[in-house]
Amino acid sequence: MRFIFVALGLLAATLLPGIAMAQEQDRSLPETGYTITDDAIWGFWNDHGGLATFGAPISRETTLFGTEIQLFENAALQVQPDGSVQPMQLTSAGLLPYARFNGLSVPADDPAIGFVAPTSDQPNYPARLAAYLSATVGPQFLGYDQDVWGMPTSAPKADPNNPNFVYQRFQNGILLADLSSGSIAPLPLGTYLKDVLTGQGLPADLQSEAASSPLLGQLAANVAFTPDAG
Numbered sequence: 001m002r003f004i005f006v007a008l009g010l011l012a013a014t015l016l017p018g019i020a021m022a023q024e025q026d027r028s029l030p031e032t033g034y035t036i037t038d039d040a041i042w043g044f045w046n047d048h049g050g051l052a053t054f055g056a057p058i059s060r061e062t063t064l065f066g067t068e069i070q071l072f073e074n075a076a077l078q079v080q081p082d083g084s085v086q087p088m089q090l091t092s093a094g095l096l097p098y099a100r101f102n103g104l105s106v107p108a109d110d111p112a113i114g115f116v117a118p119t120s121d122q123p124n125y126p127a128r129l130a131a132y133l134s135a136t137v138g139p140q141f142l143g144y145d146q147d148v149w150g151m152p153t154s155a156p157k158a159d160p161n162n163p164n165f166v167y168q169r170f171q172n173g174i175l176l177a178d179l180s181s182g183s184i185a186p187l188p189l190g191t192y193l194k195d196v197l198t199g200q201g202l203p204a205d206l207q208s209e210a211a212s213s214p215l216l217g218q219l220a221a222n223v224a225f226t227p228d229a230g
Helices: 002-025 039-047 111-115 125-136 189-198 204-209
Strands: 062-064 067-071 076-079 085-087 157-159 162-169 174-178 183-186
Touching: 039 076, 039 085, 067 189, 076 189, 189 204
Parallel strands: none
Antiparallel strands: 062 067, 067 076, 076 085, 157 162, 162 174, 174 183
């Protein structure tokens, strides 16, 4: 019996490194050649839909505004001082406050929407929040993941050049409902932020809107934008 336990122990010692390596390799996304190495970012990415929600990573971890972030195709995940992870508010004035992205015309930030938003210190906050979201979030987007996209910052609005495209702006991203197909997807704001930070690959309309941004080209030579496979 002792021999069996010893043999099993040796087998586990042989297999576990391989299992650990396989799990680590699972964090590398072949679509883009980047790896999610931070455990907290990996956990948040997995818990909130992974590739289907955020897209693949398009950078390594890097520092922006004094905090650790990693860019994904549709979002940017930021490690907080307490070690938790939150999406960055990509549509804010300091990042991508723009209304034109690669031929798409999206609604601008509407301060009136945020002005009436309930705050967590108010009595009966859960009911107030539910009523607020019911009144402000377009019917196409009800059921969206608030932990990922944050609060709405505009009303839903159709693209003036394509009425089948309806957008709504949220704190952390912009959602697109394609009425012709019934699909809902986020715009790739993480990709657009990378374009601004590196100064490369910007669509002409975004290039024009971001011309005076202090972020333009700020991380052009940053090694974070060199794929792990490169």
